Amino acid sequence: MTSLPSLPTPKKLGLVIDLDICVGCHACVVSCKEWNTGGYGAALSDQDPYGADVSGTFLNRIHSFEVLPEGAEKIGEAGDARIVHFPKSCLHCEDAPCVTVCPTGASYKRADDGIVLVDEDMCIGCGLCAWACPYGAREMDVAAGVMKKCTLCIDRIYNETMEEVDRVPSCVRTCPTNARHYGDLADPTSGVSKMVAARGGIDLMPEQGTKPVNKYLPPRPRKPLAESAMPLAENSPAASGFFAWLDGMLERI
Amino acid sequence: MHPALSIIVFTTLSGFGYGLAAVLGFGLLDPQFVATKIAHILALFLIAGGLASSTLHLGNPQRAWRALSQWRTSWLSREGVLAIATFIPLCIAAYGAIFHDRYLPLPGIIGAIMSGITVYCTSMIYASMKSVQAWHTRLTPATYLLFSGAGGALLGVVFAVISGSGVLFLMFLSVIFLAAAWAVKSRWRRRMERMQPLSTPESATGLGFIGEVRLFERPHTNDNYLTREMGFQIARKHAAKLVQMSYMLGGVVPVVLLMLTLVAGAAAYAVAITFVTLAVIAHFAGVFVERWLFFAEARHAVMNYYGR
Ligand code: SF4
Ligand code: SF4
Numbered sequence: 224m225t226s227l228p229s230l231p232t233p234k235k236l237g238l239v240i241d242l243d244i245c246v247g248c249h250a251c252v253v254s255c256k257e258w259n260t261g262g263y264g265a266a267l268s269d270q271d272p273y274g275a276d277v278s279g280t281f282l283n284r285i286h287s288f289e290v291l292p293e294g295a296e297k298i299g300e301a302g303d304a305r306i307v308h309f310p311k312s313c314l315h316c317e318d319a320p321c322v323t324v325c326p327t328g329a330s331y332k333r334a335d336d337g338i339v340l341v342d343e344d345m346c347i348g349c350g351l352c353a354w355a356c357p358y359g360a361r362e363m364d365v366a367a368g369v370m371k372k373c374t375l376c377i378d379r380i381y382n383e384t385m386e387e388v389d390r391v392p393s394c395v396r397t398c399p400t401n402a403r404h405y406g407d408l409a410d411p412t413s414g415v416s417k418m419v420a421a422r423g424g425i426d427l428m429p430e431q432g433t434k435p436v437n438k439y440l441p442p443r444p445r446k447p448l449a450e451s452a453m454p455l456a457e458n459s460p461a462a463s464g465f466f467a468w469l470d471g472m473l474e475r476i
Numbered sequence: 477m478h479p480a481l482s483i484i485v486f487t488t489l490s491g492f493g494y495g496l497a498a499v500l501g502f503g504l505l506d507p508q509f510v511a512t513k514i515a516h517i518l519a520l521f522l523i524a525g526g527l528a529s530s531t532l533h534l535g536n537p538q539r540a541w542r543a544l545s546q547w548r549t550s551w552l553s554r555e556g557v558l559a560i561a562t563f564i565p566l567c568i569a570a571y572g573a574i575f576h577d578r579y580l581p582l583p584g585i586i587g588a589i590m591s592g593i594t595v596y597c598t599s600m601i602y603a604s605m606k607s608v609q610a611w612h613t614r615l616t617p618a619t620y621l622l623f624s625g626a627g628g629a630l631l632g633v634v635f636a637v638i639s640g641s642g643v644l645f646l647m648f649l650s651v652i653f654l655a656a657a658w659a660v661k662s663r664w665r666r667r668m669e670r671m672q673p674l675s676t677p678e679s680a681t682g683l684g685f686i687g688e689v690r691l692f693e694r695p696h697t698n699d700n701y702l703t704r705e706m707g708f709q710i711a712r713k714h715a716a717k718l719v720q721m722s723y724m725l726g727g728v729v730p731v732v733l734l735m736l737t738l739v740a741g742a743a744a745y746a747v748a749i750t751f752v753t754l755a756v757i758a759h760f761a762g763v764f765v766e767r768w769l770f771f772a773e774a775r776h777a778v779m780n781y782y783g784r
Contacts, residue, residue: 225546242683252695277698284695286781288677292687306692307683311781320606326543326553345542348535351552353705354477357607357675359778362701368535425682428675428777431606439682 225325227318232337235409236375237315237436238395239418243443245402247287247308251394255283255312255373258393262378264343265367280364282373283312283394303448310403312394313360313373314427314435315339321352321361329370337409337436338377343369357431380405408436477608478708479771486530487598488627488763490559491620493522494591495628497566500573501588503581504632504646507573509639515631516570520563527559551604555597562590595624602770609675610668610774619664622657623763629653630730630759634752637737640745647734654759658727661766665719668773680780691783706776707784715773718765726762730755 259282260267269279286309292302315332319339322330329346332339341352348368353361361372376392379385389396395405406415415438418424424438462470496519499505505512531537544560546553565587572580599620602611629650636643677691678684699707710718733755737748775784 225549278696278700280701281695284700286691286695287693288681288683289690289692290683290686290688291690294687305686307681309681309781323549324552324601324604326546326550326556327539328542328546345539346536347539347543349543349552350533350535350705351550351601353701354605354776355607357777358680359702359706359781363535363705365701427682428679428780430674430679431777441682441685 225322225328225330227322227332228334228337230334231317231409232332232334233409234336234407235315235317235436236336236338236380236406237408237415237438238312238375238392239404239406239408239415239424239438239440240310241402241404241418241422241440242307242309243440244400245285245308245310245398246400247285247306248399249285250397250399251310251403252281252283252285254393254397256281258376258379259371259374262376263374264341265364265369265371267371268364268366270365280362280371282360282362282371283310285310303445305442305445307442310394311358311360312437313339313356313375314358314433314437315373315375317434317436318432320355320357320431320433324351324355326351338375339372340374340377341370341372343367346370357428357433358435375405408438477771477774477776478705479768480533482529482532484764484767484771486526487620488526488760488767489522489529490526490598491595491624491763492627492631492760493519493524493526494562494595495624495626496522496631497562497591497628498588498625499628499632499646499649501566501569501584501586501591503579503584504642504649505635506639506641507577507579509635509641511635511638513574515635516573518631520566520570523559523563523566551597551600555594555601558590558594558597562587562594565590592621592624595620606674607777608774609671609673609777611770613664613667615660615664615667618660619657622653622660623766626650626653626657627756627759627763630752630756633734634749634756637748637752647738650734651731654727654731658723662723673775675777675780677780677783680777691781694782702778703782703784706778707782708772709784710769710772715769718769722762722765722769724762725758726766727759729758729762733758 256267267280271277288307288309290305290307315337319332322332327345327347329342330352346369348363350363352370361370364371380390391405395403404415406413408415419438422440424440426435500516505515531540543553543556547557565583568583569580569587572578596617599617603616606612629646632646633650636646677689681689683689733751737751740747
């Protein structure tokens with residue numbers, strides 16, 4: 224059904240992504256593709272996989288942005304520019320425009336946990352939902368002709384044949400820096416909700432009125448790069464103990 | 477947005493078809509004449525051809541019937557349902573004209589109104605997209621409806637000239653619709669050119685509190701579905717030329733040709749037919765360019781993540 228659930232869903236399962244921590248390693252991109260190409264629905268196909276013009280379907284992509292501090296016209300003018308690595312997948316919006324535009328009923332938002340899914344057997348591949356999503360979270364699979372999107376790894380999070388620790392989305396399980404967190408954002412006592420409250424978690428493009436469930440934790444302020452720079456020591460007058468001895472020995476050589 | 481040929485052909489052809497159907501539905505062409513009967517068939521063919529073309533861009537067209545189910549929320553679904561329902565009065569009206577030389581006012585007028593509503597639904601597919609700011613305005617359905625009316629009236633002129641009846645009123649209608657359509661379209665353009673972007677790289681990333689956000693690296697070096705589908709870009713200078721072309725072909729040339737037809741008068745039957753046919757062809761070409769630009773120039777919010 225492409226009508227949205229009439230009440231706020233009792234659970235709002237989603238991700239919290241920490242932009243302060245992500246190092247842009249793309250491990251979650253790979254693990255997402257790996258898990259989801261063999262899981263829910265059609266495989267995530269690649270076109271011209273070994274050629275020069277390779278492209279394929281991904282449910283999670285990492286962009287990298289350069290942020291020039293306020294007041295600067297060029298880099299270094301008003302402080303250091305920052306690189307922010309930015310993972311992006313479906314935000315499982317509360318007011319999901321992708322769902323209501325779907326003519327077939329293939330796109331739907333689950334009333335109990337708020338996950339936005341595509342029933343691929345009903346999808347005609349019209350692409351309208353991908354147009355409606357301002358975030359670019361939906362990609363048509365060229366081989367299957369159906370719409371693919373993040374399922375929040377619905378085949379992991381409720382999967383009782385897996386060990387408890389693995390019952391989280393693949394990207395969350397994989398992230399080597401723990402920049403990705405999964406939980407219920409409707410429950411103020413959940414770990415993710417506490418993180419959002421403590422760090423001032425933000426919505427992407429709030430002006431689009433989609434009310435995303437996923438939140439992003441903004442990068443923390445950073446001290447100027449010059450402060451952490453380590454000048455190469457010409458001599459070592461402060462050395463003591465073993466290092467003073469070593470210093471002396473090396474001088475004599 | 478990527479200007480997909482199948483969608484452009486669909487919106488222009490079906491727009492003309494519904495316009496002609498409305499002209500016939502209001503009884504502006506006399507069903508005694510063979511030309512009017514042909515007009516009925518042409519209207520149905522244009523509509524059906526447009527619909528068939530629209531299924532070409534589907535990934536799984538064999539399931540297209542499912543698209544009729546979600547009319548409660550989806551403009552695409554509403555359009556599908558109405559397009560099919562509108563065939564009923566249009567076919568009845570065509571039957572009356574073709575086989576009984578009769579104009580049937582009830583199915584005619586119902587068909588004309590439903591044609592208008594169907595065109596409105598088509599335009600709302602685009603106008604309802606908040607993610608594509610250029611489209612997200614009431615002016616979008618206004619342009620679609622007016623272009624459909626202009627195309628229908630111009631086609632009507634051709635058939636009226638062939639039968640030699642009801643020419644003047646349809647010419648008058650054509651000029652009114654052409655003027656209104658291009659006037660609204662230029663307001664639509666001005667709005668697009670002047671609007672402040674609703675979403676920016678800063679709001680898209682939430683990093684605006686630090687400063688100006690620029691793309692440093694895309695997710696992958698090559699294009700993907702999103703950049704192909706939503707990252708279409710056209711050079712400004714090319715767009716400007718195409719805009720001029722669409723105004724000329726779609727508006728100025730048809731009006732001039734209609735005037736020339738009037739001057740030539742009834743004396744030159746063949747000349748008149750040639751002129752009005754050329755007017756239709758020019759208008760079709762102009763609207764085709766206009767529709768191409770409608771997609772090609774519209775920027776999608778997702779491009780804030782792709783530095784375009
Ligand atoms: S992020 Fe896009 S695809 Fe996901 S729910 Fe929101 S609008 Fe739909
Ligand atoms: S592509 Fe599929 S899921 Fe998306 S709107 Fe069309 S039918 Fe619905």
